[in-house]
Amino acid sequence: MATYDVAVVGLGAMGGAAIYDLAARGQRVIGLDRFPADHTRGSSHGESRIIRLAYFEHPDYVPLLRLAYRNWRALEADTGQAVLLTTGIVEAGPPGSSIVAGSLASSMEHGIAHTVLDAAQVAARFPALTLPQDWTAVFQPDAGILAPERILALHVAAAKAQGAEVLEGAAVTAVRDRGGSVQLTLADGSTVTAGAVVIAAGGWIGELAPQLAPHLRLTRQALVWFQPRRPALVTPDRLPIFMLDDPRTVTYGFPDWCGTGVKAASHDAGRRLNSADAAAQDADAADAEQITEVLEDLLPAAAGPARQMATCFYTRTPDEHFILGPSPDSARIILASPCSGHGFKFASIIGEILADLSTTGTTDKPIGLFSPTRFG
Numbered sequence: 001m002a003t004y005d006v007a008v009v010g011l012g013a014m015g016g017a018a019i020y021d022l023a024a025r026g027q028r029v030i031g032l033d034r035f036p037a038d039h040t041r042g043s044s045h046g047e048s049r050i051i052r053l054a055y056f057e058h059p060d061y062v063p064l065l066r067l068a069y070r071n072w073r074a075l076e077a078d079t080g081q082a083v084l085l086t087t088g089i090v091e092a093g094p095p096g097s098s099i100v101a102g103s104l105a106s107s108m109e110h111g112i113a114h115t116v117l118d119a120a121q122v123a124a125r126f127p128a129l130t131l132p133q134d135w136t137a138v139f140q141p142d143a144g145i146l147a148p149e150r151i152l153a154l155h156v157a158a159a160k161a162q163g164a165e166v167l168e169g170a171a172v173t174a175v176r177d178r179g180g181s182v183q184l185t186l187a188d189g190s191t192v193t194a195g196a197v198v199i200a201a202g203g204w205i206g207e208l209a210p211q212l213a214p215h216l217r218l219t220r221q222a223l224v225w226f227q228p229r230r231p232a233l234v235t236p237d238r239l240p241i242f243m244l245d246d247p248r249t250v251t252y253g254f255p256d257w258c259g260t261g262v263k264a265a266s267h268d269a270g271r272r273l274n275s276a277d278a279a280a281q282d283a284d285a286a287d288a289e290q291i292t293e294v295l296e297d298l299l300p301a302a303a304g305p306a307r308q309m310a311t312c313f314y315t316r317t318p319d320e321h322f323i324l325g326p327s328p329d330s331a332r333i334i335l336a337s338p339c340s341g342h343g344f345k346f347a348s349i350i351g352e353i354l355a356d357l358s359t360t361g362t363t364d365k366p367i368g369l370f371s372p373t374r375f376g
């Protein structure tokens with residue numbers, strides 16, 4: 001007899017959301033993470049994450065996004081804590097910008113409220129933004145800021161309150177289908193047995209699901225917090241989230257929503273990492289240079305000195321879509337790598353999907369884009 005109904009490996013954004021949902025369903029669930037809570041070695045730290053509805057990456061994400069929004073609001077109602085601040089987003093670029101075109105296509109296909117603005121209209125509405133004259137922007141009012149550290153803590157605390165067991169500092173070294181149950185081996189040699197396992201190990205997933213490893217590319221991404229030059233112009237009521245398709249580097253960022261400055265970063269692939277263990281908090285002045293250049297031109301009100309930096313990493317698939325579904329080797333082993341630099345906003349619905357898959361073997365949510373076997 002299995003000790004647990006479901007074991008969840010990795011308590012980042014995805015694993016935390018999974019144990020939250022599983023515990024709420026009354027499942028006997030254990031979550032394990034190799035590091036203590038609040039660590040900054042994975043992909044889910046850094047104060048803020050964007051959530052947006054008009055999805056330039058692919059319109060098929062929109063139905064999932066609507067469910068994700070529903071679940072973020074449900075988390076707020078459940079815990080009494082705010083996790084999502086609505087600010088809207090300006091996505092802008094030069095003629096031919098794939099971000100602008102993709103955002104518009106998503107909006108049209110799904111009837112999402114949006115406004116198309118030229119550079120002068122953007123400046124009139126959001127005076128911090130000084131876009132080149134030939135740029136076009138799409139403003140989408142439902143976008144907002146998620147608070148990742150708070151969300152991870154809330155998911156784990158609420159799961160524990162419902163009976164979930166959580167082991168920190170517990171690295172899982174192997175996962176095996178034993179026919180009728182799954183056995184996890186930990187670095188200290190101990191074992192955990194469960195009816196099913198969710199592997200939500202972020203950039204380490206290839207170690208436990210080696211068939212995925214050749215298809216994943218880890219890239220180092222730097223985050224920079226800028227001291228605003230004109231603080232009154234970059235508060236959330238005057239500056240929405242921005243995604244600027246600048247030819248030098250695609251630059252996104254957040255208004256100064258919690259007094260730490262304007263956080264901005266490049267969405268382009270950073271330096272390749274050989275493994276997740278190679279990631280380090282090693283951001284330096286060179287990381288700030290190109291982003292500063294873009295802000296100087298397009299958002300000068302924000303472009304004061306860099307006052308804080310951090311690194312994080314993307315786990316990218318070849319098509320930049322997520323990996324989510326049962327392993328081809330065992331229906332009891334559910335694989336979850338929703339990253340490629342855009343997964344966080346979906347965590348609230350991915351937790352529900354992982355709970356569906358690990359308890360019933362199926363889900364009614366649209367995850368057709370994310371098959372773990374699509375790369376061969």
Ligand SMILES: Cc1cc2nc3c(=O)[nH]c(=O)nc-3n(C[C@H](O)[C@H](O)[C@H](O)COP(=O)(O)OP(=O)(O)OC[C@H]3O[C@@H](n4cnc5c(N)ncnc54)[C@H](O)[C@@H]3O)c2cc1C
Pocket residue numbers: 009010011012013014015032033034035041042043044045046048049050051170171172173200201202203204205208221222223265311312313314336337338339340341342343344345346
């Ligand atoms: C700089 C940056 C900016 C981003 N911006 C956005 C954004 O604005 N909007 C958005 O939607 N998304 C964004 N993303 C993407 C999003 O943050 C990720 O998709 C998401 O955080 C991935 O969560 P995860 O749970 O898969 O991975 P992680 O958070 O890395 O969690 C994996 C966990 O597994 C644990 N683990 C690994 N191996 C083992 C093992 N063997 N045993 C036990 N535990 C293990 C790790 O310790 C870790 O805690 C961004 C990512 C980065 C890096």
